[in-house]
Amino acid sequence: MKYISLLGASGSIGTQTLDVIRSHPDEFRLVAMAIGKNIEVGRAIIEEFAPELVSVADESARMRLHSEYKGKVKIVCGEEGLIEVATHPKATIVVNAVVGSLGLVPTLKAIEAKKTIALANKETLVTAGHIVTEAAKKNEVALLPVDSEHSAIFQCLQGEQSKHIEKIILTASGGSFRDKTREQLENVTVEEALRHPNWSMGAKITIDSATMMNKGLEVIEAHWLFHLPYEQIDVLLHRESIIHSLVQFRDSSVIAQLGTPDMRVPIQYALTYPDRLELSNAKPLNLAEIGTLHFQKVDFTRYRCLQLAYEVGKAGGSLPTVLNAANEEAVEAFLQGRIAFLAIEEYIERALEHHQMVKEPTLDEIRKIDADTRHYVRSLLT
């Protein structure tokens, strides 16, 4: 039996993780979970899975659940609550499926507590990849990718040696506006941006996908997970999201991982690794039915955010922290209808220009840079 602590249980990845747990009751048990503000969903999860510990975003939500589950479930809140869930003594695996850099400290605490990490929260690796990977190495803890592209690469690399890799190729759907020119992006709406062609995901990542910052964050995530220089990480447009990513080896052989788009596959793989289990109600891939798959070179002038992420990743230091925090704030402002779609990249660039780079930021420095960047971007909005 694997005991699971789930951060972000009420979200898109969280709900699909619960699906996996639900369909394998003899393999997995939910011992602790964290949600944000969605108390309704939280209640339903408590009723079905009976976790021992639940964390919510703030004190008012905590009080509400505490009065309902007094004596039955311990209810905590805030960052301390997330940490308590991430370090629950019974947990063997921590699934980090919160959105944003708030996932960083709970991940580090879980690593220090020697938990296996199933990581969906890519912002953690973008904002502090050097600290997280160093902590995982020091504590001999596995960082298992949940992000579909990274799970694909991880699967392709089983039994392989990294010295034989020529490059890895992350596939990108192109997002909701892939068939629009840059000029046509000027007046796009939030509603249009939230219509991803292939995946149903949370709002923030769906916007990231539309700007292709998602792919940029994934390039940085891949750099840290697979210990590869940026020159060995490529992005390829592939509109069907059937090939989840590829590895090209030095002998020119290419291995890819394919499947119908279903996040339960990488989630379950992270939970069962190195084993595999049946996936309930999975739609098998039928290539004959699909017939044709499409591929296209990325135009970096069209996808400015992807270009920025490569530049920032290569420069390193504190720049990825700024890129990530500015992006989180700008995306939130776009979702609130306060800025236009193309202003997202503009705000990120302004935050990067405003910042004085720190070469090897400590955790405290990263937290301060993250907060300062958010403050700076917010000041541009008023």
Ligand SMILES: NC(=O)C1=CN([C@@H]2O[C@H](COP(=O)(O)OP(=O)(O)OC[C@H]3O[C@@H](n4cnc5c(N)ncnc54)[C@H](OP(=O)(O)O)[C@@H]3O)[C@@H](O)[C@H]2O)C=CC1
């Ligand atoms: N969705 C997908 O298919 C994929 C997602 N990812 C990554 O996984 C992560 C999660 O994405 P996704 O599931 O789409 O996001 P969602 O927005 O659907 O879910 C986010 C989760 O984080 C919780 N949360 C937000 N703020 C807080 C807070 N202050 N304290 C505690 N919990 C909080 C939310 O709680 P509540 O709703 O209760 O407020 C929710 O449970 C992201 O990093 C994303 O990039 C990676 C690959 C695919």
Ligand SMILES: CC(=O)[C@@H](O)[C@H](O)COP(=O)(O)O
């Ligand atoms: C499902 C998943 O892993 C997302 O990160 C997905 O990759 C988004 O798709 P694109 O960023 O390729 O549009």
Ligand SMILES: [Mn+2]
């Ligand atoms: Mn992805």
